Amino acid sequence: MAKQKPxxxxxxxxxxxxxxxxxxxxxxxxxxNLYLCRHCFREV
Structure with a gap:
């Protein structure tokens, strides 16, 4: 495998x-300060 940069x-x-x-x-x-994506916000 090739090396990947961080x-x-x-x-x-x-x-x-x-x-x-x-x-x-x-x-x-x-x-x-929720920091949830739109998809997770709708699920919660």
Missing amino acids: KKVRKYGKGSRPCVRCGSYGPIIRRY
């Missing part, structure tokens, strides 16, 4: 904060 640490933008439930970097709901 993920670059992002300070801002979509790649800076993953969903706390599933770990995706897509549409995150940050209101009230």
